[in-house]
Structures are given as structure tokens and as C-alpha cells.
Amino acid sequence: VDADHTAERLATAVDGDLAARLRFVLEADALKRIDRRSSITGGTRLENSAEHSWHLALMALVLAPYARGSIDVGRVVAMVLVHDLVEIDAGDTFVYDDAARTAKEAAERVAADRLFGMYPRADALRACWEEFEAAETADARFARALDRLQPLLLNHANRGEPWRRHGITADRVRAVNRVIDAASQDLWNAAQSLIDDAVAQGWLTEHAEPEEHA
Amino acid sequence: VDADHTAERLATAVDGDLAARLRFVLEADALKRIDRRSSITGGTRLENSAEHSWHLALMALVLAPYARGSIDVGRVVAMVLVHDLVEIDAGDTFVYDDAARTAKEAAERVAADRLFGMYPRADALRACWEEFEAAETADARFARALDRLQPLLLNHANRGEPWRRHGITADRVRAVNRVIDAASQDLWNAAQSLIDDAVAQGWLTEHAEPEEHA
Numbered sequence: 001v002d003a004d005h006t007a008e009r010l011a012t013a014v015d016g017d018l019a020a021r022l023r024f025v026l027e028a029d030a031l032k033r034i035d036r037r038s039s040i041t042g043g044t045r046l047e048n049s050a051e052h053s054w055h056l057a058l059m060a061l062v063l064a065p066y067a068r069g070s071i072d073v074g075r076v077v078a079m080v081l082v083h084d085l086v087e088i089d090a091g092d093t094f095v096y097d098d099a100a101r102t103a104k105e106a107a108e109r110v111a112a113d114r115l116f117g118m119y120p121r122a123d124a125l126r127a128c129w130e131e132f133e134a135a136e137t138a139d140a141r142f143a144r145a146l147d148r149l150q151p152l153l154l155n156h157a158n159r160g161e162p163w164r165r166h167g168i169t170a171d172r173v174r175a176v177n178r179v180i181d182a183a184s185q186d187l188w189n190a191a192q193s194l195i196d197d198a199v200a201q202g203w204l205t206e207h208a209e210p211e212e213h214a
Numbered sequence: 215v216d217a218d219h220t221a222e223r224l225a226t227a228v229d230g231d232l233a234a235r236l237r238f239v240l241e242a243d244a245l246k247r248i249d250r251r252s253s254i255t256g257g258t259r260l261e262n263s264a265e266h267s268w269h270l271a272l273m274a275l276v277l278a279p280y281a282r283g284s285i286d287v288g289r290v291v292a293m294v295l296v297h298d299l300v301e302i303d304a305g306d307t308f309v310y311d312d313a314a315r316t317a318k319e320a321a322e323r324v325a326a327d328r329l330f331g332m333y334p335r336a337d338a339l340r341a342c343w344e345e346f347e348a349a350e351t352a353d354a355r356f357a358r359a360l361d362r363l364q365p366l367l368l369n370h371a372n373r374g375e376p377w378r379r380h381g382i383t384a385d386r387v388r389a390v391n392r393v394i395d396a397a398s399q400d401l402w403n404a405a406q407s408l409i410d411d412a413v414a415q416g417w418l419t420e421h422a423e424p425e426e427h428a
Contacts, residue, residue, distance in 0.1 A: 002255045002256045002257070002371060003255045003367070003371035005371070006367060006370045006371045006408065009370070009407060009408060009411045010404055010407065010408070012407075013403065013404060013407030014400060014403055014404045014407070015400075018277075018280060018400055018404065021276050021277060021280075022277075022367070022404060024276060025269075025272070025273050025276055025277070025364075025367065026255065026367060026371060028269065028272055029254060029255040029269065029368070029371075030255065030256075031265075031268075032254045032261065032265045032269075033254065033256065033258075040243055040246045040247065041216045041217045041240065041243040041244065042216045042244075042247065043216070044247075047246065048265065050264075050265040050268045050269065051245075051246045051262065051264035051265040051268060053268050054245075054264045054265060054267050054268035054271070054295065055239075055242065055243065055246075055264065057268070057271060057291070057295050058239070058242055058295050058296070059239050061292060061295065061296075061339065062235050062238060062239055062333075062336075062339075063235060063236075063239070065335075066232060066235075073288075074287075074288035074291070077271075077288070077291055077292075077295075078275060078291075081268065081271050081272050081275065081291075082272070082275075119276075121279075122276075125275065125276075150239075153217070153220060153236070153239065153240060154243070156220045156223070157216060157217035157219070157220045157240060157243075186228060186229075186232055187232075189227065189228055190224055190227060190228045190232065190236060192227075193223060193224065193226075193227030193228070194220065194223060194224070197223045
């Protein structure tokens, strides 16, 4: 890490547990260097995974009343704050890249072992990450719905980028985002209206174009 | 906003309260465009206020056991997630720019009126911001300590930038960061060790150089 000298200095000055936690904090800074496929509003640059995680946490506070059933907002916030940390080692995987998504699982588990092994009580954060990945609890389903809805908002705001650049069709956008419905019918309605509008505006095509040589 | 067309589309598709909350979420995206004075680790670019807010929230989860007395981590996290939103209108103010810090208060209050007026229940987020600003509760003091410690970690990792660029001396760094002590003696010890080391390394000078013409 570029911050090794800082972590080493701290290790001589404070107790071992605190030094290890501060090393983890410094290591986590690298998430700011992981670019995603969506651009920030205004379209001037790609979004990174750290600011994306902040946006999801804020959305959890703002949109919690629209969850189906009862959720624990604090747990949803903790989940989205840590859900992308493994990308520091494993990189970001485009949600529409099916081959990469299959391959990433092992790499993310190795990354989790390293990052959440940096201090003894990091197992509490690892449990948040595992719960998010398993997608079995209401809290995890809501966190995952936000993780889908947020790029949909950005991509509509940016008039279909990066869908257009990557040739993503409306049926794939619907398939990927349908999980929002399990967490919130209202948010799924919002998502559908943006997808339908993107098609109407010509920012998304309903189906893939036939191959030119066909 | 660049996302106005998205907010307008949503206003025709979902109920008014949800549409207003989603407009707030889109508006908040602009915090990703507010640059701070510290660079991310590696020093390749300035940090922005959105990813900074994420980093503070993660630090709250990781460093809570080192708070003096008892704190409510969920409230600290909510506070740091919203503490910089007013910068969307008022801009970031360098902690060592005393004149700008005095002037910013009125601008930030106008910004708070606009942003936290975007949907009726945003007053809960405004209350978090007000509590952070007032610095009177244990939760707010811990949130503010993280807001000081985080750039100190980055600036040490970047070998004294931006202190060197802006001619900030060690006595000013100590004065600005001393508030950490009210929230956590352990974190203040960590901060002091980094300041002392920065002086020893020549990244911070103990006192201002005498004026050349003096």
C-alpha cells in the first residue's frame, strides 16, 4: 500500500488492535480508485466504488420507508458501506458481464479473507458482506435493491450511458433490476418507469439488433 | 440539475413523496463533484466530499470501540453521511482558511434550507446535520473527531501534502486536531504520533518561516 509508512508509524505509537484497525482504514482508501461503468450525474467521469457506497448508504436512510415489511436501516447502511470493499483486490465487475460475474466469486472470497482478516473484530464487517452476498434476509434484499436502483438512476440521468456504449438491451436491464421488486414494490415501479422512458427516448433498444451478417 | 429530466419522469410515475425523495437522491450525487484539499492515498488526485463521507462512515464502524464513553454508532454514521451535503451549494472550505470558515456559516445554512427542504421528512437528516454542527453531544464529537483524523491519515500517507503546498505549520495542525481528544484519547494519541512524525520527516515545519523581508 502507498500508506504503509503511515501504518508502520502508527504501529509504534498505539496499541496493536487500534493500529490494525487504522491500517484497515488506510487500506480501504483504495476503494476510491476502483472505477465503475456508470458515470456520475453530469457525465463528466466514471463513478468510483467508494462514492457509490456513500450514495447507497444515503439512499438507505432516505428510502427505508418504502421497503416491503420491516428492515433495520442501520444494518442496511453497514452492509452497503462494506459491500464493495473486496473490489480493492478483485476489481469491479459489470453487472451485464455474465462470464466475469461467474469468475469473480472465488477472487472476491480471497479478497474478503485478506481484508476482513486485517484485525480480529473485522469479522463483524465480514458478516455484513456475507449477508449482502447471500441475499437471504430482508435487510440484504433491500441493500441489493439500492445497489441496482442507484446505477439505473445515474444511467437514466446520463441518457442511457453506459447501456448504449455496451449495447445493453431493455430486456437485460429489466432482468437485472427485477430483484428490486422483492425489496420494494414502489422502488420497482420507479425503476420500471425509468426503463420504459429510456426505451421511449431511444436510449435503450428493446432487443438486440440482428447481426449484420445474418 | 443535470438529472432534472430523470426527476421529472419519476414525478409522473410514483407518488409525490417518493418522487421528492428520489429527486433528493439525484441532487445529492453532486457531492461527488466537490473536491477537498487532501489527496487520496497514492496522491493521484484530490479526494471528493462524497467518498470522504463514505470513509468517515466506515471509520465510525471500525473505530467506535475507541470512543470515550458510550456512543450510538448508527447516529454517528448518519451524521457523517450527511455532514457535507451543504457543500453542494456552499463548496468545501479548507479547515486552515479562517476567513472562509467564518463566512461559510450563512451560506451553509441557506444550502441546508434548500437541500433538507426537498421532501417533508428530510428534517430527520437536517437534525443530524444540526447536531454535527453544534458539536455538543458525544455522538457529534466522535463524528467530528473522525472528520479531523481522516485527512490527517491521508496527509501523512501523502508525505505532508497538502500542508506543504499551503504552508501549514505543525502548531496549526495540532490546534485544529486537538478536538479529537474530546472524543477519544486513543485516536488523539494516534493523531499526535502522525503530526510528530511529519515534523521529524520534514513534511511539516514547527513554526512559520520568518517573512523574507523581515
